[in-house]
Amino acid sequence: MDTSFFVAWMEEIATAVQAQRDHLTQLDAAIGDADHGSNLDRGFGEVRRALADSPPETPGSTLMLAGSTLIRKVGGASGPLYGTAFRQMGKSLGDVPDVSLAELSAALDAALAGVQKLGAAVEGDKTMVDALAPAVRALAQAVQEGVKPEDALSAVAAAAQEGARATIPLQARKGRASYLGSRSAGHEDPGAASTALVLSALRTAGFRTW
Amino acid sequence: MVGIVLISHSSQLAVEVAELAAQIGGRDVPIAAAGGTDDGRLGTSITKVADAIATVDQGDGVILLMDLGSAVLTAKTLLDEHPRPRVFLADAPFVEGAISALVTSGGGADVKAVLTAAEEARHIGKL
Numbered sequence A: 001m002d003t004s005f006f007v008a009w010m011e012e013i014a015t016a017v018q019a020q021r022d023h024l025t026q027l028d029a030a031i032g033d034a035d036h037g038s039n040l041d042r043g044f045g046e047v048r049r050a051l052a053d054s055p056p057e058t059p060g061s062t063l064m065l066a067g068s069t070l071i072r073k074v075g076g077a078s079g080p081l082y083g084t085a086f087r088q089m090g091k092s093l094g095d096v097p098d099v100s101l102a103e104l105s106a107a108l109d110a111a112l113a114g115v116q117k118l119g120a121a122v123e124g125d126k127t128m129v130d131a132l133a134p135a136v137r138a139l140a141q142a143v144q145e146g147v148k149p150e151d152a153l154s155a156v157a158a159a160a161q162e163g164a165r166a167t168i169p170l171q172a173r174k175g176r177a178s179y180l181g182s183r184s185a186g187h188e189d190p191g192a193a194s195t196a197l198v199l200s201a202l203r204t205a206g207f208r209t210w
Numbered sequence B: 001m002v003g004i005v006l007i008s009h010s011s012q013l014a015v016e017v018a019e020l021a022a023q024i025g026g027r028d029v030p031i032a033a034a035g036g037t038d039d040g041r042l043g044t045s046i047t048k049v050a051d052a053i054a055t056v057d058q059g060d061g062v063i064l065l066m067d068l069g070s071a072v073l074t075a076k077t078l079l080d081e082h083p084r085p086r087v088f089l090a091d092a093p094f095v096e097g098a099i100s101a102l103v104t105s106g107g108g109a110d111v112k113a114v115l116t117a118a119e120e121a122r123h124i125g126k127l
Helices: A003-019 A021-031 A036-053 A059-073 A078-093 A101-119 A129-145 A149-165 A176-184 A190-209 B011-025 B046-056 B070-081 B094-106 B111-123
Strands: B003-008 B031-035 B062-066 B087-090
Touching: A003 A021, A003 A036, A003 A059, A003 A190, A021 A036, A021 A176, A021 A190, A036 A059, A036 A078, A036 A190, A059 A078, A059 B046, A059 B070, A078 A101, A078 A190, A078 B070, A101 A129, A101 A149, A101 B070, A129 A149, A129 A190, A149 A190, B003 B011, B003 B046, B003 B070, B003 B094, B011 B031, B011 B094, B031 B046, B046 B062, B046 B070, B062 B070, B062 B094, B062 B111, B070 B087, B087 B111, B094 B111
Parallel strands: B003 B031, B003 B062, B062 B087
Antiparallel strands: none
């Protein structure tokens, strides 16, 4: 996976978030402040612009630029959280020009650690961690089993989507929804839903660039 | 003197808490509001926070008070990405913490004492 793959990943995320903007905002209206879709749409639109303005030379610098842009431009909690996730991935990848599945797996692990350090959420708190953590495990397992890259990325997407759906019955313990107590149960967590979109875009980026 | 930065989702909330604290504790203490996004929405701007720190930093340290959510995450991210040895996050109630911090800073305390004063504000009962 080279720089063009990671740029394609960011573009696929921007497209998916734009298409799902109203859905994400509806999820957020139920248990948050109804800005998740518009915040992420604005943020990844800025990422797309930033990558076009100064095309990065490595996968790592692509993710660092995307992360910094999200931190500066989103304004909501998703900015620092996704921004930290991408920057941790970028740091983990370093200057590698062509990323292996094992390196991607280590980078996603670093993203999860960064998100958890910043937000202090664990699995079951009804947050993006509930989609990210199973996806990280799915990729690690795929690397261990030596499956083909496209199958590995499909497993990542499936694990994230399943993790997001599994947040529906949960009561939120972190983030804005935690102020609602038991009223947060019965709704899919918007952060987990957008994380599933972000990770599913890895697979579509693969279709585009391989 | 130790500087104080108020970080809120709301531009007006941050400005008004700064005004309230200054009214009670005096206008000598450097205090700055960093509320809302760059384009005036509810939310947090890392650029506003960084600028506010620069404004109030007289060399004696700065403490940051946050309301909730992205205000906390933005402040943590800024210090993670650009560590500043004399800048501290206060785990404190926003209004009472700001007043305690400002009064303590105005008395000439060091940054650790101002931080402690802000954080202990949560234990002051109202009834």
